[in-house]
Amino acid sequence: MKKNEIAHYPEITRFIEAQLQSNFRAEGINDIDIFWKNGELTSGLKALIQEHPAECACLVKYSEITPSLNLDIFGVVTNGIQYEIVILEIKLRTAVGLSEWSQLIGYNLVSDAKYGLLINIDAGASDRLARILSFDEDISRIVRKRKNGAAIEHLLGFMQWNSVTQNFEYSNLGQISSLSLLSTILIEQFRSRLEQENNNS
Amino acid sequence: MNTDKAYILGLIIGGGVWGNAEDVFKIRLPFKQWGSYELNPKRAGDIARDVMKMVGPLLKAIYNLSISYDTSASGVWNILCEGDLSELRAELEGYGIWCEGEIRKTAHIDNIVSELVDDNLKRRFLAGLADTIGSTKRSHRRFNDNKQMVSFEISGFGFHFVCSLCRLLHSIGCYPDQILWNHPNFHCGNNPYDKKWKKGFKLRVYLDQYEKFGAFAFVSKVLSLKENQILEADRNVAVPCDKRVMKTPSVTCVHCDENSELLPEVIRGGHYLHNRHVCAVLGCEHAPYDEVKKLMSKAEYCINPFPVLTKGTEREIKKIIELEPILKNRTYEKMDVKIADLYKHSEEESIWGDGDEAGYPFSKIILAIAYVIAAKTGQVNGLRPKGSKDRIIHDYLEKFSDGQVTIWLPELMTPLVVQMDRYAAMVGPDNPKIYKKLIQISDENEYKLTVRSITEEDLK
Secondary structure: OOOOHHHHHHHHHHHHHHHHHHHHHHOOOOOOEEEEEEEEHHHHHHHHHHHOHHHHHHHHHHHHHOOOOEEEEEEEEEOOOOEEEEEEEEEOOOEEOHHHHHHHHHHHHHHOOOEEEEEEEOOEEOHHHHHHHHHOHHHOEEEEEOOOOOEEEEEEEEEEEEOOOOEEEEEEEEOOOOHHHHHHHHHHHHHHHHHHHHHHO | OOHHHHHHHHHHHHHEEEOOOOOEEEEEEEOHHHHOOOOOHHHHHHHHHHHHHHHHHHHHHHHOOEEEEEEOOOOEEEEEEEOOOHHHHHHHHHOOOOOOEEHHHHOOOHHHHOOOOOHHHHHHHHHHHHHHHEEOOHHHOEOEOOOOEEEEEEOOOOHHHHHHHHHHHHHOOOOOOEEEOOOHHHHOOOOOOOOOOOOOEEEEEEHHHHHHHOOOOOHHHHHHHHHHHHOOOOOOOOOOHHHOOOOOOOOEEOOOOOOOOOOOOOOOOOOOOOHHHHHHHHOOOOOOHHHHHHHHHOHHHOEEOOOOEEEEEHHHHHHHHHHOHHHHOOOEEEEEEEHHHHHOOOOOOEEOOOOOOOEEEHHHHHHHHHHHHHHHOOOEEOOEEOOOHHHHHHHHHHHOOOOEEEEEEEOOOOOEEEEEOOEEEEEOOEOHHHHHHHEEEOOOOOOOEEEOOOOHHHHO
16 A cells, blocks of 8 residues: 555654764764654644753744744754754655745745755656756755844755665755765754854853 | 765775776676566666666765666676766775775775764665675575575675675674685585686675665665565574584585685685684684584594595596596496495495495485486586486486496595496595594684695505
8 A cells, every 4th residue: 555645754754864863973973863843843843842851952942933834844953052953845746846845945934944855755856846956056045134134044955765765866956965965064064053152162 | 974975885895897097987786687688677677767866866966976877688787987086086095995996806895894883874885785786686595485685796805805794794783694705615615626616705694684784775676675575484583693503514625726826815725614614714703713613623524635526527537537646546446336226325324434434425426326317318507417316316217227327436535436328426435534634723823724635645
């Protein structure tokens, strides 16, 4: 019997978490936790804060200001001091197109999450979306300026989940072309913030 | 190191072939019949998809390489990888892997393994190797369909590479069942004159074990694994090497190539009784050292300085005898013996010995008889009888109940010859008391056993 997309959520998050954790460890970073929640963002964040207070206390402020948003999956990557949100928009379609990509952009903009992955199970992207993502970098790397001048960057990518091999197949569409690249960016970000904090203190 | 690079490194170590070109190398997938578009068109389609949809985008994402592929009816696939290879080359060289020729023949993976800091990274690396050299051919079963295997097939003489790979599998709880070492004692245990022993290594893991701890990223491999798994009645669980009991192995001959220059120094010159005996000589921490010692203490029961069983035409066997003084200088008594009389003995027994555990093993004499019958009646594949020895002898005796073979029996305990028409087979005797005198332990390695040549004096 064919599984629906929700039935694939656990295997997908398990795989991503294993790859990110391995890549952090390979760089000598052993204090990262990754948590996943499905559904509404703010209540998910509050649940995480309650379930993992030591690791997720840093999310309190964010959980208070972020609007309510229904997501397929969001992940929190945290070292207990800093965090990053990764949004996964999972589809089980013969091809995903601009409307699914727009959905992901919308979620990332509204939530301020820096990272977003559109994932289609056992299928790829429409020709139109593939063309747009191949030729227009700005559609997968969006930098917003807030009123106060602060910039918020969003990096998005499209990947295909292969339910037979339980593995990702990359498409090279979007800014996040691989899980190792996502790991590299996260590692750099965590490191530079830590350095900044050390310098400040 | 990262998870994607770990997989790519596995692919390149398993199949990487480098030539002189600066900007291109290939990953050879030696799938043979399993991946042939003539024999398995559906699977060939899956492989092409795996190459273009999985390997290609991955190499593009990580090293900005472009790929194409070619294949032939023989089932060998080549993934041609083009682009600026400097980053990849530098990384490989950083691990001590030189981008020359077929990498798996010369590579050491210890530097890579030390960077695989968790089980997931190890699995990714293993998946790359398994997608290239992990064979899921159905014939890799053990004894019957219920025990299906994944066989890592490695050419060359990289004993350390195979040992490192085995330890890597062990480290994630995936215990290899057996290693077929690329050594004459394992590939040619019966015939010391057979030069075709360089058949490569096979590191075999139960399919069920590998599925649990390892992985494939090729759809074609996963589907093949599932097809094979359907044949199994039960799930197989492997046991760690150091917990396994070693059964007394079959007698093997002392091969003329045990001193081959192709073998690494640590192995060269040794005689190996069991696949885990090699592990002990290589110093693997998982080798069952006590069991190996026990086996070595009765090694004289496991070796034969003569052929155990050498088959051929009468002329070929005569030529071997001519070239070996210890065989040539014998007086052979010719005896015509009824096959039915020999066939009724138990295969545990031996015959024409001196009563002191010495004698010619019936099990081998029966195999020799089956061979000469099969050869005479056109039932052989090369030197291998088609079908079981019992069926061949049975069928023959049904037609020729008084059928005979000629036995040439030497006056000293050197090999006898079984002959029928133009075909013959040489059977070496068991003679443990004498053979014990030939065995020595190496000064450098307490597990390395050498066997010197036998002389007439030893037999008198």
